[in-house]
Amino acid sequence: MTPLRLGLLGFGTVGSSVARILVERPELADRIQLTHVFNRDVARKRVPWVPSSVTWTDNVDELLAAQPDVVVEVIGGVDPAGGWVRRALQQGAAVVTANKQLLAAQGPELLHLAVTNHTQLRFEAAVGGGVPLIHGVREGLAGDNLKGVQGILNGTSNYILSRMAGSDEAMAPVLEDARRLGYAEADPSADIDGDDAGAKLVVLAGIAFRRHLRLSDIPRRSIRPIAAADFRYARTLGCTIRQISMVEARGDGFHAFVGPALVLRGSNFGLNMGANNVVTIVGQYGGKSTFSGAGAGGPATAVAVVSDLLALTQRHRDHTEERRQDVPVDGEERRQGVPGDSEEWLPGTVVPPPPRPYYLRFVVKDRPGIVASIAASLAAQGINLDSMLQEPGYDKDALPFVMTVEACEEAALGTALQEIAAAEYHAEPPLALPILLGEDPRT
Amino acid sequence: MTPLRLGLLGFGTVGSSVARILVERPELADRIQLTHVFNRDVARKRVPWVPSSVTWTDNVDELLAAQPDVVVEVIGGVDPAGGWVRRALQQGAAVVTANKQLLAAQGPELLHLAVTNHTQLRFEAAVGGGVPLIHGVREGLAGDNLKGVQGILNGTSNYILSRMAGSDEAMAPVLEDARRLGYAEADPSADIDGDDAGAKLVVLAGIAFRRHLRLSDIPRRSIRPIAAADFRYARTLGCTIRQISMVEARGDGFHAFVGPALVLRGSNFGLNMGANNVVTIVGQYGGKSTFSGAGAGGPATAVAVVSDLLALTQRHRDHTEERRQDVPVDGEERRQGVPGDSEEWLPGTVVPPPPRPYYLRFVVKDRPGIVASIAASLAAQGINLDSMLQEPGYDKDALPFVMTVEACEEAALGTALQEIAAAEYHAEPPLALPILLGEDPRT
Structure with a gap:
């Protein structure tokens, strides 16, 4: 078959790895041919191991004017990458992207554009790196008939939390190490506050349910307030803490959540270490x-990107073999090297979660009556206490203690916590974490 | 699109579940239409919830004469299922099968037949049940560029071994329970002696490497000799025992193995419980x-089977949409509803494993000099002892003790064990298990 002519947008870590796999696996040469590499300041990106036939450019128009069969977009971010992806689709090129932010923001429009232009938009690389989740799902x-997706989708947060769980360290030094080791960026907000995992969750919901949830509708909670004491209390409950992303069908809508949660220590989530x-x-x-x-x-x-490229070549071959048998190929048709995909995402609605148990942690300036006051606020919302934990040995001016409550509505808990938080005895704002025991333990 | 007309060969547990998913998911009706169900003694299989338009037959010729677009084969075994799959492919029908034995025995021929008849043979259901391994890989x-596959592929063996690990029971009562609970068949040989996992390994090697290994070339060891004492000794080493299947590229060939092995307790394998x-x-x-x-x-x-059916409808749609645009559809072309797939498996060679450490367990009628004699036989082959374990409290007439040896060639170990086994002091034959520490611990 004629190889698919590939234009690569972005020659950073992922883009250069894509090129390297294509160079190092010569058996792919008759299926995919890298013709153009675009990057800003492209001169400093140039490497000698890429074939000399490849055109290096810092002008995206030049790449698109070459009418590539496929464009790989590994730049990231909504702008300007989104506009370039749109132009590629509009001129009939298939697009392979690793860009979760773009998909979360504009997935429905881009998928629709792919359908109307009889081409494909693929994004195995947008979630889970090398884990073939998108294909699998x-x-x-x-x-x-899928019901739910739960996972740990952000390696930075998992590195931080799993290390804190094992070492009783505070978050600040662990985050510092994560930066030094390259697990966290200088500004780790997107990772630890949940936007990165949230964007991936939007993509997974699209794949699993063919529904588009708006990232802004998905509650995201930061892992920043998690302290060493939380891991000690969680351990007492047979649990540990991880940044969990979940989306589950509930009635006509979907309950969705990204943030720190208690999970069983022996579960797949509790056992998940490092990044x-x-x-x-x-x-x-x-x-x-x-x-x-x-x-x-x-x-x-890059493996995920190349896997998507190979899936395109498979479809391309079906297509061109049909053509070869049946009709002459003219210039117009040559351009549409890959047949379309019907996938589209319809709008989906985020609804409140079902009642579930929560872990509540307070850090207080100790004085008599605090527990009674908190318990009264919870009782006023019909919320039952399940356990109360207070370890000895903490500073009385910043005393952490924990209550767990039986399954309750999130809204009722919110009302109670608002009342509780208004009291003057807090040394830190109260922390509420869902307790997710749905997952069976592995051990 | 015109739905793919489906003939179902076999209406047992899997076949009836396939029909149930198709009935319960009406959104699939415009993609797949069940037209025929074949089973022996079909009258006793008939169920009221299948649409009355479906023809029930105990005559496979009747089903094939209806020229289905797809045949699902969930009968199992090489004969007669293999002949029917061949006939279906020869008349241009796509085939979806869950039949690992058939694929292990005749995969290359059947895949070639699919290619020459411009159709597809799919088998997501042959390995891992509902785990989407085949698509993923x-x-x-x-x-x-895949290097190796390691896994626990047989639920029956894992149920038995993981329960023994947790309870210190002997194998006989656990196997009895497994039978009662439906985890083991009346004759569990295929599961516990490794043939079932071996056939799945052949399929996985085909997918991962596009090479066909002959099942008869893959060393398979039974889990039958594993005793409660082995789990106690394994625990001392930080390990447990599982039936492991593995295939790894080595030089021009593949090292392959199915059988009980020591794995770290905290690894994905050691933590894998039940079936x-x-x-x-x-x-x-x-x-x-x-x-x-x-x-x-x-x-x-059945989920795996239906997923394969949906993949076929996708290809079918590409195909028919092309046709609709380009050429009139005549009778001959209508029959070939699904374009072909180029996948074929070339012959592969099984080679010896790399040097690796082993766990050696002896059950002896105790007398002085046994350890010295075993150590001498090992030393004669250049094999280094790593540890020696002997728990107190065992019967001196059937005393189990363990030696672990450093990484050595399997052939050298075999020579040493042959010499050792010839001695008169054994109460049971010596047992050698590979120690697989390659997998990182989860905890």
Whole structure:
């Protein structure tokens, strides 16, 4: 077959790894041919191991004017990448992207554009790095009626929390180490406050349910308030703390959440260490399937991009073989090297979660009557206490203690916590974490 | 689009679950239409919830004469299922099968037949039940250069071994319970002696490497000799015991193995409980990806079958949309509803494993000099002892003790063990288990 002519937008960690795989696997040469590399200040990116036939450019127009069959977009961010992806689709090129932010923001429009232009938009690399989640869910579990997705989608947060769990350290030094080791960026907000995982969750919901949830509708809670004491109290409950992303069908809508939560220590989530990702998909017929592996990194993410490219060449071959048998290929048709995909995401609605138990942690300037006052506020909302934990040995001016409450509505808890937070005895704002015991323990 | 007309061969646990998913998910009706169900003694299989338009037959010729677009084969076994799959492919029907034995025995021929007849043979359901391994590996990791596959592929063996590990029970009562609970068949040989996992390993090697290994070339060891004492000794080493299936590229060939092995207790394998499956794929670029979930069961396996059917309808649609635009559809072309797939498996060679450490367990009628004699036989082959374990409290007429040896060639160990086994002091034959520490611990 004629190789798909590929234009690569972005030659950073992922983009250069894509090029490297294509160079190092010569058996792919008759399927994919890298013709153009675009990057800002492209001169400083140039590497000798890329074939001399490749055109390096810092002008995106030059790349698009060459009418590539496929454009790989590994620049990231909504602008200007989104506009370039749109132009590529509009001129009939297939697009492979790793850009979760763009998909979260504009997924429905871009997928629709792919359909109307009889081409494809693929994004295995947007979630889970090298873990083949998108293929697994979209194709491998297509036969199921999926009910929910739960996972650890952000390696930075997992690195921080799993290390804190093991070492009783505070967050600040661990975050500092994460920066030094390259697990966290200088500004780690997107990772630890939940926007990165939230964007991935939007993509997974699109794949699992063909519904688009707006990132702004998904509650995201930061892991910043989690302290060493929380891991000690969680351990007493048989739990640990992880940044969990989840979306579950509930009535006509979807309950969704990103943030720190208590999970069983022996569960797949509790056992997930370092920067690894782990995702569990729940189906009506097949039950739970779990995927795990390196969630990020140039080579792993590049594998996902190249896998998408190979899927395109498969479709391209079907297409051109049909054509060869049946009709002459003219210039107009040559341009549309890859047949379209019908996938589109309809709008989806985020609804409140079902009642669930919560872990409540207070840090107070100790004096008599605090517990009675908190308990009264909870009782006024019909919320039952399940346990109360107070370890000895803390400073009385900043005394952390914990209450767990039985399953309750999030709104009722919010009302109670608002009342509680108004009291004068707090040394830190109260912290509420959902307790997610749905996942069975592994041990 | 015109729905794919489906003929179902076999209406047992999996076949009836396939029909149930198609009936319960009406949104699939315009993509797949069940037209025929074949089973022996079909009258007793008939169920009221299948649409009355479906023809029930115990005559496979009747089903094939109806020229289905797709045949689902969920009968199992090489004969007669293999002949029917061949006939279906020869008349241009796509085939979806869950039949690992058939694929292990005749995969290359059947895949070639699919290619020459411009159709597809799909088999997501043959390995890992509802875990979307085949899609994940074949498509999701297509961009990587895969190096190895390791996993727990047989739920029955894992149920038995994980329960023994937790309870210190002997194998006999656990196997009895497994039978009663439906985890083991009346004759559990295929599960516990490794043939079932071996056939799945052949399929995985085909997917990962596009090479066909002969099942008869893959060393398979039974879990039958594993005793309660082995779990106690393994625990002393930080390990537990699981039936592991593995295949790894080595030079021009593949090292392959199915059988009980020591694995770290905190690894994905050591933590895998009950009848669950778990498989880790290692790639040059992407590192490790792990898949886990229910490895068997009618509904989970049926999800895999229906996912394959939906993948076929996608290809079918590409195809018919092309046709609609370009050429009139005549009768001959109508029959070939699904374009072909180029996948074929070339012959692969099984080679010896690399040097690795082993756990050696002896059960002896105790007398002085036994350890010296065993150590001498090992030393004669250049094999270094790593540790020696002997717990107190065992019967001196059947005393189990353990030696672990440093990484050594399997052939050298075999020579030493042959000499050792010839001695008169054994109460049971010596047992040698590979120690697989390659997998990183989870905890």
